[in-house]
Amino acid sequence: VIDAVRSLSTWRIERRATPGGSARYRIGSIAIGVVFSTAFGLVVSGADSGQFFEGLWNSTLGEPAGFENMLTVAAGLLLLGLAAALPLKIGLWNIGGDGQLFLGAWGAFAMGELFPDMSSSLLIPLMFVAAAVCGAIWTIIPALARVYLNVNEIISTLLFNFIAASWVIYWAGAKWGEEASAGSVKSRNVPPQTILETIPVGGGYFVPIGFVVAVVIVAVVWLFLRGSVFGYEMSIIGSSPRAATYAGMPTKRVMIAVFALGGVAAGLAGVLEMLTNVQRYGPALSNNTGYTGVVVAVLAGGFGPELLVMAIVFAVIAIAGNILTITGAPGELVFAMYGLTLVCAAIGQGLRHVRLVNPARAERDGSAVVVPEGAQ
């Protein structure tokens, strides 16, 4: 054993000249992470694995109610993923998705309060516009502080979540609260005509309109950014802000606009969740969904189809976590599962940049030996 350790000790970690196969590492590490975190959840909760997988099947594809719920969860994660993925494209972090979601839903609920009797074909679009505007406004201060004051946007967007949390409690409780609301703080209901319906897709299955809307939004943004000057500027700023500035691109304006666009996406997630699921204004609109959206964005590594895939994967993990809580595990378990998946993915991402080299062997062969790190 000691000899084996000694021979291992001659191995060194070296930087690759160019990072290794991106997709291979990404998919591999995420797959390892999902399997690992699911196994972890199963073991620590002590759930019966047969029952667990049966429950998971019924809550995702096996039964219409589960299918609908899965897509509703995925819709929120998709938009919050977009909220984080857009700034990430230019090297900025938006960790404030939760706050932007709450502000978006606030704007939408306010429209419902102002025009409770308006017809749904007018009121729903109005609520969406209000949500988009409010979500964007909530990003403005952190974005300006980042661009003009050089204050780290991670901290700014994060602390804005805490401010938004108080905002929600105030409006959902003191302002719009129900007379006799028991338990958690929640407002009265949204106007009934604004509840989003579902679309039948055959076999007794339904797709929530909210999910369709979310997918359309992401598709439109993706297609727009692929074919526009703005999207081109984003990709240049993302790879080299300095080059972009020298090329005369409005770097600062693009940064602020991208942040605002992220806020729009998060705000829309808020109104969709409110009109699909919760139907009230209150803290229940998000279960740290904004933070999970960051994870989705990081793992997807883009804001196109890969974002949709990751949103659905994380919706399934969220549902798996919920099933495990039925057998007595605490609700926080699902965050450990997200975190473990993220750890695997983060390490996989890092390992792309390095390789293990055994100098003794490299000398003998005349070349460095590349070991696939996926093996660890």
Added chain:
Amino acid sequence: MRDGLVSASIATAIMAATPVLIAATGELLAEIAGVYNIGIEGAMLIGALGAFIGVQHTDAVLLGMLTGIAAGALASFLFALAVVVLKADVVVGGLALVFVALGLTGLIGKDYVQQPAHATIPKWDIPGLSDIPFWGEAFFQQLSISYFAFLFPVAAVFLLYRTQHGLNLRAIGEDPGAADATGLTVTGWRIFYVSVGGAFAGLAGSVLTLGIVGTWLPNVTSGEGWIALAVVIFASWRPLPLIAGALLFGGLGTFGNVAQVEGWSITPEFFSALPYIGTLAMVYFLALLRIRRGGGAPWPAALGLPFFRGAD
């Protein structure tokens, strides 16, 4: 306002500032070494639960705090391995630490929720001084750990600016390539100081459970680790201003109580947001002043960048 209310508020502000100050001091050391530990909130949470479990099983508050310190250090050590050795992205690694910590502490702490702590961090009345009217109650009847916490930044000044060790540490955060050329093992130093930062975060967490709250609650840190990060920015990466930043956060947190006693007709939600609004506003204001003066970036030049030996 009545004197009693003012002195009690000052005392509360100092108590509330204590965990933030401890965590911020640890985070500062890690950042001086060049590693941005976004996951400090997670290390704090793990330390808080570790300390509480330690106390429930040993009935000794010092052993509990040591468990908390060790738990926080271990959590950050693992983060350091991922970030420093395996070159994982610091932000992703930090977020992962927070998520894992939130999940694991929820899971492991399930049976400890709301149990009264078997032992708590004692308050120390400083003989003589604590009997002074007003001043005594405000400043000299604190948790024992608070007196030490306010000395940590002073010790950090000494370490960073008066010793060879501190010079080396700063070199590693400013120019790891040059530090490496002088024979310092950048990777080792960084892992060590991230772990030290985690130990501080663990201590901060144990102050929360064993000193302030007196029990374990899920997500008991509720963002104080994030505040510690903001306090480091507020302090422009210098140790002594950390004290002002932590006191600002702690002080703003007392206004809710003052408003209640005085009967101000302002909604309590405003006061729960006030510490965050105020801290952010001060961070922005100081950044604005710095830009106006034409000052350069106050953070270590290599902060957040992975170090590859022989890369440049």
